[in-house]
Amino acid sequence: xxxxxxxxxxxxRAFIAGLMIAILASLSGSFIVLRRYSLLSETLAHVSLVGVxxxxxxxxxxxxxxxxxxxxxxWMIEYLRSVHGMYSDSVLAIFLSGSLAxxxxxxSMAGSFNASLFSYLFGSILSVSTQDxxxxxxxxxLAMALLLxxxxxxxxIAFDEDxxxxxxxxxTMLNFMLVSIIAVIIxxxxxxxGTLLIGALMVIPPVAAIRFGMGFxxxxxxxxxxxxxxxxxxLSASYLFxxxxxxxxVLCLLVIFIIALVINRR
Amino acid sequence: MKFFPSxxxxxxxxxxxxxxxxxxxxxxxxxxxxxxAIIGPNGGxxxxxxxxxxxxxxxxxxxxxxxxxxxxxxxxWNRIGxxxxxxxxxxxxxxxxxxxxxxxxxxxxxxILGFESAEDKTAISEAMELMGVSDLSDRLIxxxxxxxxxxxxxxxxxxxxxxxxxxxEPNTGVDVESQHRFYELLRTLNRTKKMSILFITHDIxxxxxxxxxVLFVNQTVLVSQNPAEMxxxxxxxxxxGTPAHVVSHNH
Numbered sequence: 001x002x003x004x005x006x007x008x009x010x011x012x013r014a015f016i017a018g019l020m021i022a023i024l025a026s027l028s029g030s031f032i033v034l035r036r037y038s039l040l041s042e043t044l045a046h047v048s049l050v051g052v053x054x055x056x057x058x059x060x061x062x063x064x065x066x067x068x069x070x071x072x073x074x075w076m077i078e079y080l081r082s083v084h085g086m087y088s089d090s091v092l093a094i095f096l097s098g099s100l101a102x103x104x105x106x107x108s109m110a111g112s113f114n115a116s117l118f119s120y121l122f123g124s125i126l127s128v129s130t131q132d133x134x135x136x137x138x139x140x141x142l143a144m145a146l147l148l149x150x151x152x153x154x155x156x157i158a159f160d161e162d163x164x165x166x167x168x169x170x171x172t173m174l175n176f177m178l179v180s181i182i183a184v185i186i187x188x189x190x191x192x193x194g195t196l197l198i199g200a201l202m203v204i205p206p207v208a209a210i211r212f213g214m215g216f217x218x219x220x221x222x223x224x225x226x227x228x229x230x231x232x233x234x235l236s237a238s239y240l241f242x243x244x245x246x247x248x249x250v251l252c253l254l255v256i257f258i259i260a261l262v263i264n265r266r
Numbered sequence: 267m268k269f270f271p272s273x274x275x276x277x278x279x280x281x282x283x284x285x286x287x288x289x290x291x292x293x294x295x296x297x298x299x300x301x302x303a304i305i306g307p308n309g310g311x312x313x314x315x316x317x318x319x320x321x322x323x324x325x326x327x328x329x330x331x332x333x334x335x336x337x338x339x340x341x342x343w344n345r346i347g348x349x350x351x352x353x354x355x356x357x358x359x360x361x362x363x364x365x366x367x368x369x370x371x372x373x374x375x376x377x378i379l380g381f382e383s384a385e386d387k388t389a390i391s392e393a394m395e396l397m398g399v400s401d402l403s404d405r406l407i408x409x410x411x412x413x414x415x416x417x418x419x420x421x422x423x424x425x426x427x428x429x430x431x432x433x434x435e436p437n438t439g440v441d442v443e444s445q446h447r448f449y450e451l452l453r454t455l456n457r458t459k460k461m462s463i464l465f466i467t468h469d470i471x472x473x474x475x476x477x478x479x480v481l482f483v484n485q486t487v488l489v490s491q492n493p494a495e496m497x498x499x500x501x502x503x504x505x506x507g508t509p510a511h512v513v514s515h516n517h
Contacts, residue, residue, distance in 0.1 A: 034360065149379050156370045159362060162350055166320040167374040167426070168343030213406055215363035 005239045013128040014192060014238075014245065018231040020140050021189045021201065026227035027147055028182050029202030030220050033210070034158040039092045040077070040179065041186060042199035047073040047099040048187045049195045052120045053106035062120065063135060066187040066195075073099065074183035078176050123194035123246030136188045143181045150174055155216055192235075194246035201227060204253040208260040226256050271297055272334060273430050273462055274319055276487075279328030281314060288314050292328070292487040296464060298429070301456045302479040304466045310484035312466045313351060316434055320348060333429075344374045347423030349416075351434040351466075356415055358408035364418050365403045368394055371425025389425050397421040397451075416448065424455075430462040431455065445469070 005011045025041075032040050051069030055062030077095055080086045107117060119127045147154070156164040157171055165171040182202070189198045209223035234249030241248075272295050279292035289311045296302055304312050317323040319330060321337055330337040333345065371393065372386045394400045397417040402410065407418060423431055433452070453476055455461045482488040 152370075152373050152376070155366075156373050159360065159367070159370065160350070162322060163348055163422075164370075164373075165322055166343065166346070166348040167371075168341065169374055210359055210361050214361060215366050215404075215406070216361045217366070219361040 002236055002240075005236070010126055010128070011235075011239060013130065013133055014126075014235055015232075016133060017128045017136055018192045018235050018245075018249070019228060020136055021185070021192055022227035022231040023224055024140055024143055024147075024185045025189060025198065025201040026205040026223045027220065028143070028178070028185055030206040030209075030216075030223055031154050031158050031178060032182065033203055033206040037088060038199075038203045039089060039096070040074075040182060041202040043077070043092045043096040043099070044070045044074055044183050044186045045190070045195040045198045046096050046103070048183075048190055049103040049120065050099050050106065051187065052117070052190065052195070053103045053110070056116055057106055057110045062116075063132060063187065063191070066190055067139070067184055069099075070183035070187040071180060074179040075176065078179045082172060082175060119194075120190050121194050121196050122244035123190070123192050123197060123249075124244065128191050132191050139184050139188055143184055146177060146181055150177065154178060192231075192245055193249060194244065197246035197250045200250040200253055201230075204250075204257050205230070208253075208257040211260040211264040213264065226253070230256060273298055273300075273332070274464075275329075275331040275334070276319075277329045279318065279330065280326045281311070281318060281323065282326045283314075287485065289318070289483075289487070290485055292483075294481060294487055294489045296462070296479065298462055299456075299460055300462050300464075300478045301453070301476055302462075302464045302481065303477050304464065304481045304483055305468070305470060306483035312483045313434055315481075315483055315487065316432055316464075316466065320346065320432070344426040345429045347371070347420075347426060347428035347431040349419050349423050349431070349433045356407050360406075360408050362407045363404050364394070364399055364407060364410070365390070367407050367418055368399070368421045368425050371422040375426055389427055393421040393424040396424060413443070413447070420451070428461070430464060433463070433465040435466050435468070 006015070029038075029041065032038055048066035048070040051064075051066035052062040054060070054069070055065035073095055077088075077091050080091045081088045118124075153164070153169050153174055156167075156169060157174060161171055186195075186198050186202075189201065193201055205223040205226040206219070208226055209219045212219070212222060214222070230249050230252035234252045235245055237243055237248040237252070238245040274294075274296040276295070277293050279289060280287070281289040292315065304315065306312050314323060318325055319332070321340075321343075332340045333342065368390050369382070369386075372382070372389060376382065376386060391400070394403065397420055399414065399417050399421055402414060402418070407415060410418065420431075420433070423433075431452075452463050452465065456463045456476070480490045482490070
């Protein structure tokens with residue numbers, strides 16, 4: 001029965017999208033977790049909801065609008081943090097609640113697309129179109145290429161930003177690049193995981209992997225493996241039990257996180 | 267390698283932070299091969315001076331030249347090894363092995379997409395060997411003692427084979443035994459590797475030996491090439507603005 005589900009084109013699309021997102025979210029998530037910046041994913045997810053709402057209201061592509069809103073917000077957040085020296089948690093809290101408020105106002109103005117919005121909030125395996133896959137493939141490949149090209153520099157910055165800067169690494173440029181990549185990944189993920197749950201896919205895999213007390217490279221690989229396993233199990237459960245895919249994936253992640261905690265009691 | 271007699275050349279350097287003057291009219295040179303200490307009271311601007319030299323802060327006015335090149339055109343940052351203040355205080359859960367941390371010292375040399383070459387591997391091994399942390403290679407940095415972490419951070423700074431090593435308050439969070447070994451190491455690097463050393467210290471006793479130049483930083487920068495003269499009790503008392511007692515010990 002499990003293999004049967006792959007006969008359906010919508011499940012094939014959901015799996016391709018889900019596996020792409022699992023790799024991208026867990027890889028980029030490692031850097032924000034290590035920088036105590038985990039709330040960034042949650043904040044940008046809420047911001048992307050504004051984009052989705054605007055898209056639905058004005059009949060534009062919700063996915064493209066989510067990418068745009070998320071990108072602009074990520075640059076503003078990084079600008080306020082790095083140039084104006086504002087506390088990152090404060091900036092994130094402002095954007096998180098502000099964007100949610102804006103999204104609610106837009107939704108209440110329209111009132112007619114609540115059903116569509118639900119799938120963006122919690123993810124839906126039925127909602128991934130072929131066009132979505134193309135958009136995810138193009139932007140996902142670009143994000144992956146940049147993450148791999150600057151992997152070691154981003155790791156150095158996460159470990160010690162000042163020393164990385166003193167060593168000639170272009171920290172400011174790379175910080176803006178990282179938040180931009182995360183913004184795009186989050187916006188791309190909302191079809192499968194949903195805006196309210198994508199933060200978990202970015203944060204839980206690296207946090208669980210870190211519990212195993214390994215170096216950065218094996219930790220990153222384990223983090224990706226955890227995300228992939230959760231997506232496969234979560235999407236299967238979503239198909240079998242008619243659950244929202246995002247919620248099923250996040251519950252899987254939580255189970256793995258608890259197992260990691262129990263195995264690695266310190 | 268090109269030889270520049272002047273590693274750092276600073277002229278008319280002023281720095282303000284939120285309207286408060288932190289450094290005023292600093293002017294000095296540090297030459298290749300020097301073993302130079304920066305002393306001064308807390309809040310006097312020692313760390314700020316180092317951050318200005320490294321380009322981590324922008325001066326309000328004034329000129330800084332590194333290896334004879336104006337700082338805004340200087341690109342060979344890997345020629346300067348930097349160990350910041352409190353570098354030994356690492357998050358205990360950070361997923362980084364000793365080998366990975368020391369390897370970071372080669373990242374700027376490797377460039378974008380650059381894989382670790384044989385030369386990188388040799389430089390990392392030598393730095394770890396020199397600092398006596400080779401046997402800790404696979405240990406997580408967070409599981410080490412303060413003294414061990416300090417040695418790892420210096421190994422990271424040495425991995426790029428720098429011409430000058432800048433160390434900011436090296437002994438924060440490490441025990442006395444590690445401090446002793448640390449000063450021995452700095453001397454060895456300066457004497458045998460001909461590496462220039464610039465370090466901030468509150469341990470005034472240590473500057474009595476071997477130091478070629480002392481920068482006393484307290485908003486202004488006073489330069490002395492006669493450390494023995496500078497650490498006289500009456501001179502220290504005058505500079506610090508409070509009675510000072512200089513205690514000699516075996517470092």
